[in-house]
Amino acid sequence: MTPPRRHLWIAAAIWAVLSIVGAVLVAGIQIIPVIASREAGIENSAFVLLAVLSVPVLMFVVVGLAYSAIWFRANGDEADGPPIHGHRGFQAAWLGISFALVIGLFAYGAAGLVDIRGAQTADFEVQVSAEQWAWHFTYPSTGATSKELHIPVGQRVHIVINSDDVIHSFWVPAFGIKQDAVPGRTTEIYVTATVAGTYPGLCAELCGFGHTNMRFTTVVSNRAALKAWLRKQKPGSEGSQPPPSGSESAS
Ligand SMILES: [Cu+2]
Incomplete structure (x- = not known):
């Protein structure tokens, strides 16, 4: 029997590797097909950042699901598992990371918007x-x-x-x-x-x-x-x- 902590570390390692590989792959793509202006460049970098940051989130779900389905499959037993109550650390991390991601992306987007719409002067x-x-x-x-x-x-x-x-x-x-x-x-x-x-x-x-x-x-x-x-x-x-x-x- 593998101890529970070990499962956690193995799943975390798989998540980290897939997240890094995925983020590197996504970071290289150009999302706006043709970029011919400063504004389109700013928008493309926002799309790319959004895509890069979504990779670890997606992998968290996919690895968690796949790892559980492979290692903790219950044969024939379709009853629910025991409920887990109040893990403060997990809840704090869940809220903290989500909050940081949303606020960080908002700040980046707002700065880009000001960059695009800000200066009301032209040549x-x-x-x-x-x-x-x-x-x-x-x-x-x-x-x-x-x-x-x-x-x-x-x-x-x-x-x-x-x-x-x-x-x-x-x-x-x-x-x-x-x-x-x-x-x-x-x-x-x-x-x-x-x-x-x-x-x-x-x-x-x-x-x-x-x-x-x-x-x-x-x-x-x-x-x-x-x-x-x-x-x-x-x-x-x-x-x-x-x-x-x-x-x-x-x-
Ligand atoms: Cu028209």
């Missing part, structure tokens, strides 16, 4: 107008308009969002940002793109028959290329775009 501004079923982008620095979103790499961009009809949602998955476009109200979001390239954007709020096709392309380029592109856009050339101010129309 570049774009106004976004959503309607059934299209996106329009206006660049206040030149008055240019476009159907694609063009922003500079490595600079904090202020995106100001309005809707002409129903609720839409501005979403660029690679940037890790999503913001509702609400009729009669201006919403905003900030992003710092870190990798030049072209990224898909889409409406993330079911907004009617054409919702599926309410997509746009985001082009991230260096400041010089962006300036050259902006110079080529004639102000208001995009057509159906109303002037940037007073464009909210209630319908």
Whole structure:
């Protein structure tokens, strides 16, 4: 007969080994498929931390269950085992560790949120107008308009969002940002793109028959290329775009 303490140590050792191996494996994965902004990087590290910390919790349950099922299997006897009452140390550890995990994750998440949403300053501004079923982008620095979103790499961009009809949602998955476009109200979001390239954007709020096709392309380029592109856009050339101010129309 193995003494009970020995079982505890063996199970704890298996738990520790599986937790470390699992945490190392999970720590290496990128959870957001494409990361092209500072914000998406912060979010990905939060997801990874959450996944890493969940491994020892999962293993605690799995190892406890599997070890008991193998070593303490009762053949044919289906009666309940004797109840265990009031183990103060165990209860304190259970509550203490759970509390520390939750508060620690909350603190990490809150710091990340402040990092993403905190500073309300930007180097570049774009106004976004959503309607059934299209996106329009206006660049206040030149008055240019476009159907694609063009922003500079490595600079904090202020995106100001309005809707002409129903609720839409501005979403660029690679940037890790999503913001509702609400009729009669201006919403905003900030992003710092870190990798030049072209990224898909889409409406993330079911907004009617054409919702599926309410997509746009985001082009991230260096400041010089962006300036050259902006110079080529004639102000208001995009057509159906109303002037940037007073464009909210209630319908
Ligand atoms: Cu929409």
